[in-house]
Amino acid sequence: MTEPIKKRLNYLSWDEYFMAVALLSAERSKDPNTQVGACIANRQNKIVGVGYNGFPIGCSDDELPWDRQGPFLTTKYPYVCHAELNAVLNAISTDLSGCRIYVGLFPCNECTKVIIQSGIKEIVYLSDKYRDSDQVKAAKRMLDLAGVSYRRFIPQRPEITLSFSLD
Numbered sequence: 001m002t003e004p005i006k007k008r009l010n011y012l013s014w015d016e017y018f019m020a021v022a023l024l025s026a027e028r029s030k031d032p033n034t035q036v037g038a039c040i041a042n043r044q045n046k047i048v049g050v051g052y053n054g055f056p057i058g059c060s061d062d063e064l065p066w067d068r069q070g071p072f073l074t075t076k077y078p079y080v081c082h083a084e085l086n087a088v089l090n091a092i093s094t095d096l097s098g099c100r101i102y103v104g105l106f107p108c109n110e111c112t113k114v115i116i117q118s119g120i121k122e123i124v125y126l127s128d129k130y131r132d133s134d135q136v137k138a139a140k141r142m143l144d145l146a147g148v149s150y151r152r153f154i155p156q157r158p159e160i161t162l163s164f165s166l167d
């Protein structure tokens with residue numbers, strides 16, 4: 001008698017899968033300093049929206065600045081759409097009740113408002129590098145009040161490699 005074939009064990013967990021989709025989406029970003037991706041999953045673990053940071057549709061990447069410093073209007077900040085905003089706007093429904101959003105960087109206060117209003121119930125983030133900023137402090141204050149939970153993604157493996165050569 002031959003042994004039955006066992007299932008593959010090295011498969012991605014749901015958390016790894018959705019965070020990896022967020023990180024892959026971030027590779028679309030043209031921001032030279034910080035590339036952020038976001039992936040929204042519903043209660044059934046179906047992906048319902050993805051996004052990354054970039055300028056609004058129709059606003060040419062060659063017209064608007066990517067600068068971080070200088071007068072406000074000469075920087076990227078007034079123009080760029082954050083990954084979380086794009087993921088919510090790209091989602092298949094405006095009602096994201098009970099969904100989770102996976103994001104490479106902790107949401108700012110403006111995206112937090114969008115996240116709360118959409119019905120998203122949990123944020124899973126990788127980096128919190130701007131934790132000392134007023135934006136993130138305001139974001140956490142609103143999330144705590146609104147009962148939206150947030151947790152850091154703790155990697156169980158250092159990397160996931162993708163290859164275009166499967167043979």
Ligand SMILES: Nc1nc(=O)n([C@H]2C[C@H](O)[C@@H](COP(=O)(O)O)O2)cc1CO
Nearest residue numbers: 033034036053080082083105106107108
């Ligand atoms: N949660 C976030 N999602 C985002 O998509 N972003 C975007 C806005 C900018 O394009 C970039 C941050 O640029 P910098 O200040 O690290 O050079 O990331 C920023 C944050 C931080 O709150």
Ligand SMILES: [Zn+2]
Nearest residue numbers: 082107108111
């Ligand atoms: Zn934001």
